[in-house]
Amino acid sequence: MSRSSTPKPMKYPPISDKLPVFMHGADYNPDQWLHDPQVLAEDIRLMKLAHCNVMAIGIFSWASLEPEEGVYQFEWLDRVLDTFAENGIYAWLATPSGARPAWMSEKYPEVLRVEKNRVRNLHGMRHNHCFTSPVYREKVTQMNTKLAERYSKHPAVVGWHVSNEYGGECHCDYCQDAFRDWLKRKYGSLDALNRAWWTNFWSHTYTSWSQVESPAPHGEMMVHGQNLDWRRFVSDQTIDFYKHEIEPLKRISPELPCTVNMMDLFYGLDYREFAKVVDVISWDAYPMWHETDSDAGVGSWFAFNHDLFRSLKQKPFMLMESTPSLTNWQPVSKLKRPGMHKLSSLQAVAHGSDTVQYFQWRKSRGSSEKFHGAVIDHVGHEHTRVFEDVASLGQTLAGLTEVLGTTVPAEAAILFDWDNRWAIHDSQGPRNKGIHYEETVMQQYRALWELGVPTDIIGSFDDFSGYKLLVVPMAYLLREETGAKMEQFVKDGGTLFVTYWSGIVDENDLCHLTGFPGPLRKTLGVWAEEIDGLHDHDRNALILEDGNSLGLSGTYEIHELCEHIHAEGSKVLGVYRDDFYAGKPVLTVNELGQGKAYYLAARVSDLAFYEALYGKLVQDAGVHRALDTELPAGVTATPRTDGAHEYVFVQNFSGRAARVELDRQSYTDAETGRAVEGAIELPVNGIVILKREV
Numbered sequence: 001m002s003r004s005s006t007p008k009p010m011k012y013p014p015i016s017d018k019l020p021v022f023m024h025g026a027d028y029n030p031d032q033w034l035h036d037p038q039v040l041a042e043d044i045r046l047m048k049l050a051h052c053n054v055m056a057i058g059i060f061s062w063a064s065l066e067p068e069e070g071v072y073q074f075e076w077l078d079r080v081l082d083t084f085a086e087n088g089i090y091a092w093l094a095t096p097s098g099a100r101p102a103w104m105s106e107k108y109p110e111v112l113r114v115e116k117n118r119v120r121n122l123h124g125m126r127h128n129h130c131f132t133s134p135v136y137r138e139k140v141t142q143m144n145t146k147l148a149e150r151y152s153k154h155p156a157v158v159g160w161h162v163s164n165e166y167g168g169e170c171h172c173d174y175c176q177d178a179f180r181d182w183l184k185r186k187y188g189s190l191d192a193l194n195r196a197w198w199t200n201f202w203s204h205t206y207t208s209w210s211q212v213e214s215p216a217p218h219g220e221m222m223v224h225g226q227n228l229d230w231r232r233f234v235s236d237q238t239i240d241f242y243k244h245e246i247e248p249l250k251r252i253s254p255e256l257p258c259t260v261n262m263m264d265l266f267y268g269l270d271y272r273e274f275a276k277v278v279d280v281i282s283w284d285a286y287p288m289w290h291e292t293d294s295d296a297g298v299g300s301w302f303a304f305n306h307d308l309f310r311s312l313k314q315k316p317f318m319l320m321e322s323t324p325s326l327t328n329w330q331p332v333s334k335l336k337r338p339g340m341h342k343l344s345s346l347q348a349v350a351h352g353s354d355t356v357q358y359f360q361w362r363k364s365r366g367s368s369e370k371f372h373g374a375v376i377d378h379v380g381h382e383h384t385r386v387f388e389d390v391a392s393l394g395q396t397l398a399g400l401t402e403v404l405g406t407t408v409p410a411e412a413a414i415l416f417d418w419d420n421r422w423a424i425h426d427s428q429g430p431r432n433k434g435i436h437y438e439e440t441v442m443q444q445y446r447a448l449w450e451l452g453v454p455t456d457i458i459g460s461f462d463d464f465s466g467y468k469l470l471v472v473p474m475a476y477l478l479r480e481e482t483g484a485k486m487e488q489f490v491k492d493g494g495t496l497f498v499t500y501w502s503g504i505v506d507e508n509d510l511c512h513l514t515g516f517p518g519p520l521r522k523t524l525g526v527w528a529e530e531i532d533g534l535h536d537h538d539r540n541a542l543i544l545e546d547g548n549s550l551g552l553s554g555t556y557e558i559h560e561l562c563e564h565i566h567a568e569g570s571k572v573l574g575v576y577r578d579d580f581y582a583g584k585p586v587l588t589v590n591e592l593g594q595g596k597a598y599y600l601a602a603r604v605s606d607l608a609f610y611e612a613l614y615g616k617l618v619q620d621a622g623v624h625r626a627l628d629t630e631l632p633a634g635v636t637a638t639p640r641t642d643g644a645h646e647y648v649f650v651q652n653f654s655g656r657a658a659r660v661e662l663d664r665q666s667y668t669d670a671e672t673g674r675a676v677e678g679a680i681e682l683p684v685n686g687i688v689i690l691k692r693e694v
């Protein structure tokens with residue numbers, strides 16, 4: 001293949017030189033137990049027993065660190081960190097900005113967030129401060145400076161856990177001004193802004209910057225370019241606040257890595273932009289296991305997220321939080337069934353995590369999280385099922401040090417952009433009762449997951465050239481440059497797969513005027529003339545053409561969205577069965593240069609279609625699979641490699657026992673060192689790590 005590819009390093013250094021093994025531990029809140037010094041001593045004994053080597057500490061400790069304005073109290077934290085150091089336990093030290101002390105809200109109400117309705121919140125909860133407030137920023141600088149001065153050389157500290165789960169937005173006057181400044185920097189003139197936002201519509205033209213406001217239900221919501229820019233601004237302003245937080249940390253302790261704990265497919269922040277300024281990605285995973293007989297749906301969703309977080313920096317990430325047993329904020333707090341703790345923890349490792357961490361170490365005695373899963377339950381000792389699961393996983397991780405820093409060799413990628421997501425959901429039509437963008441992305445991912453195809457989740461500004469297969473689900477917002485990059489990718493020998501509702505608008509949410517799919521029309525050899533939104537009960541079907549070049553056959557159900565396309569040089573592989581567009585193309589392929597560009601014009605509902613389709617695409621494009629064997633439904637395999645060895649994590653999410661025939665004579669079980677021959681038997685929630693030479 002003539003395509004150039006940028007080689008990725010195969011093995012990364014440990015996240016901290018102080019702890020060159022898998023990090024295993026939890027969020028730790030000793031400030032809730034300062035009245036009972038016995039607890040700290042007991043915690044240390046139990047941490048060692050649980051094979052825990054790291055804790056995230058101080059996340060919500062502002063009131064204990066600065067009980068009164070300007071009065072600091074660090075002795076308790078000194079004691080905890082010193083005790084850690086004496087006992088071989090390390091710490092991600094948090095900045096406490098995720099929640100403020102009451103004295104601060106009382107004295108400086110401007111630190112409190114203003115909602116869309118322009119009403120300021122009362123003190124309470126957490127994660128609800130204004131990101132722009134000069135007072136809050138000043139308080140954060142003072143606190144973070146003190147922490148960095150006091151602890152950055154502490155032997156127990158491995159890095160900074162900056163704030164907690166950034167998110168949300170504020171509509172206060174400071175934020176409105178910051179939004180206007182952001183727009184001035186972006187557009188330079190009101191004329192340019194009015195053009196980009198198409199404000200002549202409904203006479204929405206702005207004639208002074210002061211007229212521009214954040215979107216509000218009782219104000220402006222209909223200017224899509226404005227809504228999109230507000231989302232971009234909120235994301236940028238949050239990142240700006242983070243940069244402000246780390247300024248003293250980086251100045252005083254440039255050697256310590258900074259992380260922020262992210263959330264699964266979080267809507268409000270463009271994590272790809274955020275990733276540029278954090279040193280190591282970490283995230284918090286709370287799957288709802290055991291809702292159905294098979295956990296394959298939930299398992300693949302979390303696999304997708306792990307892949308996304310790994311792809312953000314293309315290097316190992318951290319599982320910062322996960323529950324050791326139940327999650328108390330979910331509609332139903334179901335316990336992890338036997339095996340699931342190991343399976344779900346090692347799933348993160350399989351996808352590139354170099355840590356397994358929990359929320360939380362010890363259950364709090366009161367308040368809203370007292371029933372959330374923890375390593376140590378209210379009973380206070382180690383003789384619990386959950387503790388045993390955790391300790392046993394700690395032992396497993398300790399035996400897997402050779403996997404640390406290895407990468408996931410992905411030759412397939414799925415395109416997923418935040419601004420596309422925001423724009424797609426904001427659009428009115430073609431299906432306001434459910435456009436199901438994320439579900440569409442997941443339909444593609446799930447098929448690759450079932451096939452055991454390691455996959456990166458990338459953005460429009462990433463390099464496509466290292467991949468053999470690029471999947472582009474519903475790229476509604478598609479820039480001209482991205483289209484050109486995709487064209488080059490195909491010409492150079494890549495396989496491109498694009499779905500309906502792609503190439504509709506540009507980066508300002510203005511429609512492409514050259515016929516949809518806009519910048520991809522030539523590459524795909526199709527023109528999408530119209531799109532039909534279907535009612536929930538409407539059905540159509542895709543009939544695959546006899547002898548089509550993919551060798552697919554049969555009829556598959558279609559629902560929700562049907563685009564009417566014309567093949568302009570592309571070959572038709574399948575057509576509609578029903579309605580006035582029966583016989584018109586649904587699936588096409590265009591050969592361009594050395595590659596192929598496929599287009600799917602309608603939402604096929606059946607997973608079996610995607611499995612058959614991706615099975616062929618992967619085979620044709622020569623895309624690497626973890627195991628070259630048929631995997632039972634709900635069983636997947638994910639590889640990590642150091643270039644010399646591959647570690648294949650075979651995971652059973654099917655909810656029943658499964659047998660996997662191996663694709664070569666023998667492997668080594670990476671946990672036991674024993675030879676594995678012919679096939680493996682996986683119990684319900686079973687996982688095996690197979691090692692082989694590359």
Ligand code: GLA
Pocket residue numbers: 164165284286321327328329359369372
């Ligand atoms: C989030 C937070 C934690 C805790 C957990 C509970 O991820 O970061 O502080 O509230 O949820 O699941």
Ligand code: ZN
Pocket residue numbers: 113114130131132133170171172173174175
């Ligand atoms: Zn604000």
